[in-house]
Amino acid sequence: MAGAGGGNSDVQWCFSQVKGAIDDDVAEADIISTVEFNHSGELLATGDKGGRVVIFQQEPESKNQPQCRGEYNVYSTFQSHEPEFDYLKSLEIEEKINKIRWLPQKNAAQFLLSTNDKTIKLWKISERDKRPEGYNLKEEDGRYRDLNTVTTLRVPVFRPMDLMVEASPRRVFANAHTYHINSISVNSDCETYLSADDLRINLWNLEINDRSFNIVDIKPTNMEELTEVITAAEFHPNQCNTFVYSSSKGTIRLCDMRASALCDQHAKQFEEPEDPNNRSFFSEIISSISDVKFSHSGRYMMTRDYLSVKIWDLNMESRPVETYQVHEYLRSKLCSLYENDCIFDKFECCWNGNDSVVMTGSYNNFFRMFDRGYRQDVTLEASRENSKPRSVLKPRKVSTGGKRKKDEISVDSLDFNKKILHTAWHPLDNIIAVATTNNLYIFQEKLN
C-alpha cells in the first residue's frame, strides 16, 4: 500500500532501528524532549528530560547491503544541562532540553546549541584520533619521570589512537530570560541566533555570551491584561533579517529586523479568520500553535495546532494555503482531553528535504505524513511490534463511525499516554527519526 514520500506516491517506509530501553517503566529522565538532524543528515541529536544529549552518527553505506542506507550508532553523549535552583523565586529550573539546533559545519568540529528553560549552551563536538607519545618528562600514563633517569632528548610524535569524540561547552548564554525558553533558531548569517520565551525574544551573537538584544517584547504593563504568549519562533532559512513567531491565540507574526531595533510591530500577521458561530470554550486552546517551521525553500511556513497542520504562503496573510487534519476525531473528545491535560500537548512538525511532504505526531504512537503534491496522507505507528529489520510499516487507521473494520482501532482504544511529539526528517534522504516517550525509532524508505 502506498505511503507518503518525496513526490513519489509509492514510497514505503521500513523499520530500521530503535534506540532506548524496552521496559515499560519509564524513568522521567529518559523522556525524549527533542530530536534534530544536522545539516548533512549524518548526525542525529536527541535531548531528554534528564538534561542529556545523545548524538548518533550514520555509518557509511556498505557495499554488502546496498538496499539500505547506513545505520545510526552512538557517536557522543554528554550531560548538557543540570538541574538548578532559583533561590529568589523558590523555583526549580528543570534540566530538560527543550530544543537542540545544529550550526552549519565550518571546520572539522561540529557545533550545536542546546537549551533548557533558562540557559542556552553552545557545544563543540570534536574528534581526536591521534595522541602525542614520547614525552621527555612524563611516562605514557602521565606520571612524571624521575629526572635522574632522563639521559636522552627526543621529540614527541603523534601516533594514531582509537577515535575519541569529545563534547565541550564553548559558550553559556545565561540570565537573559525571565520566562521559559521555548525556541532557539540559528540565523542564516551563521553569526547570530534568537531565543524565545513566553513573552520575549532575544538576539544573540554566537561569540558574545554576556549580552543579548531584545527584539520582541509582548509583556503587558499590567499582567492582568495578558492575553497571549509566544509559543515558537524561527529565523527565515535564507533571509537573515526575517523571523516569525507564533502565539497561543493561533496567530503568526513575521518581523523584519531592518525596520527597527525592537520588532514589536510586525511586518505581517498570519491569522485564519474564525467563524464566530463555531466558537467554543476550547476554540482558543486548540488554536494555540505548538510549532512553526519554514520550508527549506523559504517560500512557505508550516504551523501545528492541536488538531491540524497548516501550510502558509508567506505572501498571503489572510489564510493558510493548505490545511491537513491530523486527528479530527479528537474534536468530540475535547472534554476528557482537557481534563487529562492532553489538550495542552505540544506537537512538533517537520518538512521533508524537498518540501513535498510534511510529518507530525499523534497519540497511540501514531504519526502522520501528508503528501502535498499527491494529496495523500498516511498514518503509521512506531511500536516494538513492527520492529523486524526492514519490515514494511503497514498504514494504520482510526475508525470514527460506529462500524469498526478489522485492523482499525477505535478512538476510545487509543492510548493517550503514548504521544509522538517530536519527529525529524533527514534533510536529503527519506530517513525519519520518530521519538516515542523514551524510544527513538529510525525508519527508512524501502529501496529495491
Place this chain on the structure above:
Amino acid sequence: MSEEVDGTRTAEEKQEMEDKVISPEKAEEAKLKARYPNLGAKPGGSDLLRKRLQKGPKYFDSGDYNMAKAKMKNKQLPSAPTEKTEITGGHIPTPQDLPQRKTSIVASKLAG
C-alpha cells in the same frame, strides 16, 4: 415507518440534534460545564496563561508557609479543591507536597 418517527420530533429536538451534528466542540463544552460549573467564562484568559508562565515545582518556603497559615486562620477558603481556574501559584506547598529529591545523574539509555 421512519416518516412517522420524524414527524413526532419537536422542532426543539431537531435544533438540538442539528447543533450536536454541526458542532461536536459545543457538545464537549456543555459536558465540561456540567462537570465544572464554576469554570470561568473566559478560558484562554490570564488565569490559564499565568498558570503556564509559572510552570515549575514551587519549593517549600517557610516564610510563605507561615504567612499562608496565618491568613487561613482569618479567612474561610473557597471550598472547591481542584478547580481548573486556580493558578498553581496560589497553592502554598506543605512539607507533604514536596516532590522527592532527584536521583543522581546516570547515562542515557539511548546510548546503551
